[in-house]
Amino acid sequence: MRGILFASFGTSHADAQASCLDAVANALLEAEPDALLGQAYTSSIIRRVLLGRGQDVPDVRQALVRMAAAGVDDVTVQPGHLMPGEEFDKLRSQVVDCAALFDRVCVGEPLLSGTADAERVMRVMARHYQAEQGRAVVLMGHGTDRFSNVVYAAMNFHAMLLGRSDLYVGTVEAQPDLDCVMGLLRERDYSRVTLAPLMLVAGDHSKNDMAGDGEDSWASRLRAAGYEVTCNLEGLGQLPDIRAMYAEHARDAEQLTVAAPRELRRGVRHAA
Template sequence: MPIQSQRPAAILSVSFGTSYLQSLSAAIGGVEEAFCRAFPGHPLRRAFTSRMILQKLRERDGLAIDNVPQALERLLAEGVTRVAVQPTHFMHGVEYDRMMEQLELYRRRFARVSVGEPLLSAAADYREVARRVAAIFHPQGDTALVLMGHGTSHFADCAYAALGYHFLENGWPNILVATVEGYPTLEELVQNLRRLAVRRVVLTPLMVVSGDHAANDMAGPGPDSWQSRLQAEGYQVSCVLRGMGEYPEIQQLYVDHLRAAMAALDA
């Protein structure tokens, strides 16, 4: 009798999610398309971890997206035995930890489950993200690039300061990192901008997607948005409303992490 070939492993892309459909398609969809190009023949499934976003997409747009347990149950029903899970999360934070807790309940129901690292994990990830962001934006002269991260109460919040340090130490002192809900804060950002003596500031989200935080906290018309606050400080401010997941250079880093997870399935 002929030997049956092993069924291709499935890829489960796990994201926090966004209710901004254009960014969902361009950023999360962009990363997932990069996965498919890198691993043709492997079925890809999508899961979001934010219950609020899943509910909003379902009620507002009629768009049904699985959460992690639902996606895993669907893969089991399809007869998948091996799955590589690749998060689009930025770091080992709250959402990543929750995802890992959910995955643990399913490990024995699959023959093999591997999990890729988030974008910022090893020291090399920080160097590569810094190098690639600098190459994408290359701010010069009297212009500073400000990357607006989300921030978190999780100890992984230190990732933002670590990334900022990599920009400074590698010759890009005019690329700064600050966060909405963590450290460094907007106030600390303003102090650093004053030391740089720049006149122009480019704001862009340090997030996979350009969603609500980018549209409102960063670029909103209200007096408390980062754009308004920095304009009040006398800076000429422009905003780039593109998530990091939209850039092929960043997509490739996620692909590299997925490649390691795929290799682990056969280890």
């Protein structure tokens, strides 16, 4: 039996789960309707919060064990992460741990895994946020200390190539940060700024760090600098073109080279 596991960082916001994570998972299933669909969260903190509310969301290892017990022997794991980082490494490690449960295991790439992905996402954002006189659009990404963080600078470059000097990308926890973006904004005559997340879900970072009332939020700092600010709390998972990219990554997923003797696979299945 075929299976598809959509494994994201997760969210504790029910609205974001339905509009973003469930939407992407359903897009994966629409591309392969005969497969058994599963979901997993890689964040242990979010899973603990949800468990306290009575919602038991498995991690990758638990989800794969359950899928194997349900008869899945050929599974594709599609990460919901935007780029290869710590959470994606954790995901791959857990998939490797469970490889013996299946005859075939494939892992798709995160959304932003190459230059073509970065360019395509910026084209999607440029279409979604049409240029308006006197307005800048600032997209908030998460950021990482990994080398893959360079994708954010690349996306700013692609915006420029698209002729969208009004479209900027910044990050919460890396570079370019808001100070960098505000320096670029000051070079042009903007009176208005639209803030939007460059994240799969519009969760805590979007609602607090971006749009919150605190003096350090992006919205508050931009207003203090004299801009009229509006916030769009719409995660990437709500955009059909982004969901299509995840489905394509799942379709093109590469098979793990980890293998185990058939006798071991049977033994692990029995133990599960």
